[in-house]
Amino acid sequence: MNVPTPQRTCVITGSRGYLGSCVKAKFLEKGWKVIEFIRNPDAESVRAGRAIPFRLGDELAAQSLAGANTLVHCAHDFSLRDWNTIHAVNVRGAEKLFATARQAGVEKQAFISSMSAFEGCRSLYGRAKLEVEKMLSDSGGLLLRPGLIYGDHPEGIFGKLVKQAKNSSVLPLFGDGSQLLYLSHQTDLARVIYDYANEQIPAVSGPISAAHEKGWAFRSILEGLAQGQKLRFINVPWRPVWLFIKCAELAHLPFDFRSDSLVSLMHQNPNPSFELTRRLGLQFRPFEPDKLNL
Secondary structure (H helix, E strand, O other): OOOOOOOOEEEEEOOOOHHHHHHHHHHHHOOOEEEEEEOOOOHHHHHOOOEEEOOOOOOOOHHHHOOOOEEEEOOOOOOOOOHHHHHHHHHHHHHHHHHHHHHOOOOEEEEEOOOOOOOOOOOHHHHHHHHHHHHHOOOOOEEEEEOEEEOOOOOHHHHHHHHHHHHOOEEEEEOOOOOEEOEEEHHHHHHHHHHHHOOOOOOOOOOEEEOOOOOEEHHHHHHHHOOOOOOEEEEEOHHHHHHHHHHHHHOOOOOOOOHHHHHHHHOOOOOOOOHHHHHOOOOOOOOOHHHOOO
């Protein structure tokens, strides 16, 4: 007699974000049960066991993770501006989350970091991700550093860049636009995370650069996203812009771009390592903007 295989369960934080939504779709496609840890789930999702109210940094009962096979932590609170609160919520919050997952017996644990995280990074976002990486480096989980995440239906930072390139003929360019960015297709990232949960990728010590090895200059990315439309760039010194945005943030004025993101753009990792990526045989497709359906 054939005994049915029990349905496996993946808990995802940040499932409403760009990458988190792609990860959620991948696990559902493969027949897994997905439980979303989100701030304001609807009552029906909570009753059905598909969602649990969760705020990064809050205490969490081990029972909420009981029976889960995999935890994928994508969430990051971008609303915070000073290091103390960023550390308390995003760093200590991750520590609490993964400690609770270990207590609940969750076998597979994945943390979505960033290529903005590296020794000597200047952005607060990168520093927070690096702190969590160090905390989890010996835990036997998966530490992924995606680059700029892109796809045919872009959201997040990449989505904003697409809108700028498609809707404007003149764009400001910080510095000379030579900053090298590494890109990660949303489908490749979701596949790697699923393969890890499905025991096709072993746990390794240290963060994995989860992107294609060819770096693209920021200016070249914008030109590619324009897909044939002629762009004219105006070089803008970045520090005065950073100061203006920072003052707007301190005054709690709405702004579509974060000062910390500008710091991250201007101070990229000069030498990201792809050693673990190669050793594990992870494949990330090259960035080909002319083939994207934008």
